[in-house]
Amino acid sequence: MLAIINGLVYTMNGPVIPKGTVLVDGGKITYVGSSINLPRQVEIIDATGKYIIPGLIDAHTHVGILEEIYRIEGDDTNETADPITPHLRAIDAVNPADLGFQDALAGGVTTVVTGPGSANIVGGEMVVMKTSGTVVDDMILRFPAGLKCALGENPKRVYGNSNKMPVTRMASAALLRETLVAAQTYQAKVARAATENTTPPERNLKMEAVVRVLKGEIPLRVHAHRADDIMTAIRIAKEFDLQLIVEHCTEGHLIAPWIAKAGVKAVVGPIISNRAKVELMNRSLETAMALYKVGVPFAIMTDHPVVPIHYLSLSAGLAVKGGLPEEEALRAITINAAKLLGIEDRVGSLEVGKDADIIVTDRPIFDPNHQVEQVFVNGRLVLQN
CATH class of the missing domain: 2.30.40.10 (Urease, subunit C, domain 1)
Known part of the structure; x- marks a missing residue:
């Protein structure tokens, strides 16, 4: 005791x-x-x-998957052979020995979300886990915790350079819709077989992962920086009646009322960053405050290793500089982050x-x-x- x-x-x-x-x-x-x-x-x-x-909660990282120090050896972030990989599971890539977990504890971060990167339209299943432990299975708080998807520049850059879909934003949205429709079809076949007591379709791990989103068991977590990409994610989520969490939400301050009206949640950040690409042009310290004013539930992230994970509290502090009340900034890396992740009964x-x-x-x-x-x-x- x-x-x-x-x-x-x-x-x-x-x-x-x-x-x-x-x-x-x-x-x-x-x-x-x-x-x-x-x-x-x-x-x-x-x-x-x-x-x-x-203990602090970082709601979006790649800790354990994009490891400190290592390059190719410890980089399991993106499977760039196929833009649709919903069946990938973060738990199969996390290395608990990654020095990033030590950095997390040094910064007071005891819970993280980690998962695939944003090269693919559908990247795979994310996990919520503690930052102390030696075996992933003993560190898990929630798995799967969401299906990672991405819109905007990253998939276009990765696959467009190979003259493969998606070359355009239209193709990105089309591929995501196509995947959701295929999962609906698979879901209907499974249900029909159960009702009619006939042979079910052959298992499809890709479709099983997407069906979890269609059933509302986990959210669709969509990487989207630009306002138009955020609205595309909202449009698709509404079309298929999905739970949606917008990852990054960099231009969220430009369309905050629309995000609030859609009932969407957001994970804001990384806040400590430069304009490394065009879609970060309108990054602002005021994004979190704009979402707070209209009642959008949100958490704050580092996107480690983009921003080192032990700077999570500093990231939230910069949101305070942007106008967010201190209490709300602390809630965005503790209880509100837990609620957004569905783990508020634990942490x-x-x-x-x-x-x-x-x-x-x-x-x-x-x-x-x-x-x-x-x-x-x-x-x-x-x-x-």
């Missing part, structure tokens, strides 16, 4: 608690409050003058019954000079600075 006492506790689902206590037992949080008679057999960590915060806030993923810092999280002094994952101390 562990007690972290006397710190300023950010529960994220309630008021900040001065001189608060967080009690942990069996990897779970058993108490959060201002005072408690501690059991005799308890390890006490005195966090006087410190800040006690839920994202300090509440009784949740996983004891906790960080202790010496200063407020948005102070660029803050130090993450301790990190707990499932109640276990995994970093002591």
